[in-house]
Amino acid sequence: MKNVAVFTITALLLVVSGCISSIDPVETEVLIADFSVPMRKEITSADHRNNMITYWLQGTISEPVTVRVRYKNPTAGNAAGIFTEEIPKGTYAGNDLPSKRQSDYYGRNEELIIEVTAPKSTVGQLRIRFSVQ
Amino acid sequence: MLNKVFSICEVKLFFQFILLSVTLISCKPELETADLLATTTSDDRYISMKEVHMRVPAGVPTEIFGQTFDQYMAWFDQNMMGQSKATARIAGQDRSGWELLTQEEIMQLIINASSKYPDLSRHPLRANDLARIRKDFPDIKTEQDVDKNGQFIFDYYSDLIKLDIAPELAKRMKAKKGGKMASSLSSNPLENALIAWNPTSAQAVDNARTMIESIIESPSFFGGSGNNDNHNANAFKHAAWNALGVWWIIEFRGNKWVALDKMKMFATAHETVSVCDGCPRYALGYLFDDGYTITGTIPTSDDIAGDRTAMDLHNNMVGRTFMYNEVRTGWFGIVTYRPGFDRILNYLKEYACTSNRKHYRNEVLNYYGNDYGALTDWNYSADYRSTFLVSLPLNNRDGSRNDNRVDDVPCQ
Structure with missing residues (x-):
């Protein structure tokens, strides 16, 4: 009976995860106040056919910062990552352009690393919300 | 012992039946009308x-x-x-x-x-x-x-x-x-x-996207580097996506002109970052031939976002223009010839390898009379604008090196 119970629970979990979690985008949010050290965060994209990253900026930065999303386990061909985008200095409201940005489509179900770096000495605070679908 | 085995099997079967039922109930979308439609x-x-x-x-x-x-x-x-x-x-x-x-x-x-x-x-x-x-x-x-x-x-x-x-x-x-x-x-x-x-057109465009994602990640095209942005392989990816999208819409028995129009619509919409009434930035223009105006925004700034958008819109149009030139139609608009996948991919790959120009946003726009409406709204381009792909320069506008830009990948 133990095997049956394990089988059933596992199968039910698979059904639930298969039907629900694969649909919604994966989201994460970072708040950066200290730009002297790079911010790195791992995220796994949703199990979609074609993924796209959207992100929103909110806050003020005194110098440009760079947002980069790359593969956690890159091959020789894709070591440069999915995109690298320079964010000009200024204030961002967190909604539409220029606060909202999006990537091209890319492959599915990838383990990614998000990096935010400031090439110059930067003050301010930036909240970035990433949605990976 | 045998009875016990049978009873476990029966219990397993019972749970599998329950599981199957739960699966069907939980995953089946509520599509109410379709089943009834086949019967008059x-x-x-x-x-x-x-x-x-x-x-x-x-x-x-x-x-x-x-x-x-x-x-x-x-x-x-x-x-x-x-x-x-x-x-x-x-x-x-x-x-x-x-x-x-x-x-x-x-x-x-x-x-x-x-x-x-x-x-x-x-x-x-x-x-x-x-x-x-x-x-x-x-x-x-x-x-x-x-x-x-x-x-x-x-x-x-x-x-x-x-x-x-x-x-x-x-x-x-x-x-x-x-x-x-x-x-x-x-x-x-x-x-x-x-x-x-547009469900059927969307399916066709999605087929094209899935196909090009798979192609661009294979080592046989640019060493699997096409999913990185801003370089020649990515330019190829955009052009090939648009060409293949036209191909797939025709495959579903859409006509050439609608195929070009629908592919343009989806490709341009992808570049819009927001859609709103009274957007302070750029009005996207007439996205549809019925005169409906989408007031939306695409990045038009002199930075990576603006550069990338102009580049993508141009490269998208190159793919559609290739199909405009290649697809032949006869009576009733029936397509009599369209290029196969090999021709589409090899031709556009050749563009990316031999006819690739490095341009900022304003340089791309020069080819369109500085008119974003042309860049976003044309289904195809009938002149020299269609003969090259665009990737981004490695330097900033002031000439300094931009370490975040990715150089073109070798053709292989």
């Missing part, structure tokens, strides 16, 4: 549209056929979302609903619903699909008749799929608005609404 009933109506006699199945409102985008938005608001005052605009208050959905879930609904209708991408059609088409279009008898009326039949089934998925889309929008996703505006609302309005 006395409540069916027959009407003529564009001189084609067609069946309107019982329960299907005539107004869903041939809706313009604003008509669809208004219909969806009133009939699915229960809004008494429809906005008829994606830019209105209904926008947040479309933003909450993912393209993946809309596409899954479309794929499920489309399996109940004839597969128009079959050449020749399956016998039961042709029989179904005859039932829905009494004057159509042969596959040649289907080809002659291909775009109309394409639109008819696309509109039925649109109707099928609408209740489930509305249900999910309402659930997400009230649930934990309410603060999560995750998608491009314009793309989502266009997909729901």
Whole structure:
């Protein structure tokens, strides 16, 4: 009976995860106040056919910062990552352009690393919300 | 002992039955009308549209056929979302609903619903699909008749799929608005609404996207580097996506001109970052041939966002222009020739390897008379603008090196 119970629970979990979690985008949010050290965060994209990253900026930065999303386990061909985008200095409201940005489509179900770096000495605070679908 | 084994097996079977039931119940989208459509009933109506006699199945409102985008938005608001005052605009208050959905879930609904209708991408059609088409279009008898009326039949089934998925889309929008996703505006609302309005074209464009994603990650094309942005392999990816999208729409029996138009619509919509009324930035212009104006924004700044958008829009158009030049049509607009996958991919790869220019946003725009309307709205370009792809310079505008830019990848 133990095997049956394990089988059933596992199968039910698979059904639930298969039907629900694969649909919604994966989201994460970072708040950066200290730009002297790079911010790195791992995220796994949703199990979609074609993924796209959207992100929103909110806050003020005194110098440009760079947002980069790359593969956690890159091959020789894709070591440069999915995109690298320079964010000009200024204030961002967190909604539409220029606060909202999006990537091209890319492959599915990838383990990614998000990096935010400031090439110059930067003050301010930036909240970035990433949605990976 | 034997009894015990049997009893465990029986219990397993019982749980498997329960599991199967749960799976079917939990995963089956609520598509209410499709199953009924294959059977004609006395409540069916027959009407003529564009001189084609067609069946309107019982329960299907005539107004869903041939809706313009604003008509669809208004219909969806009133009939699915229960809004008494429809906005008829994606830019209105209904926008947040479309933003909450993912393209993946809309596409899954479309794929499920489309399996109940004839597969128009079959050449020749399956016998039961042709029989179904005859039932829905009494004057159509042969596959040649289907080809002659291909775009109309394409639109008819696309509109039925649109109707099928609408209740489930509305249900999910309402659930997400009230649930934990309410603060999560995750998608491009314009793309989502266009997909729901054009299910079959969306399927074709999605086929093309899936195909090019797979190709660009294979070592045989640019060493698998095409998913990185801003370089020649990515330029190839955009052009090939658009060319393949046109190919796939034609494969579903769409005509050449509609294929170019729909592919442009989806490709340009993907570059819009937001859609709104009274956006302070750039009005996207006439995205549709019915004169409906999308007031939206694309990045037009002299930075990476603006550079990338102009580059992508140009490279998209190169792919469509290639198909405009290649696809031949005969009587009734029937496509008599279109290039195969090998020709599309090899030709555009050659562009990326030998005819690739490095341009900033303003330099791309120069080719279009500094008119974003041309860049976003042209289905194809009939002159020299179509003969090269664009990737981004490695230097900043002041000449300094930009370490974040990726150099072109070797052709292999």
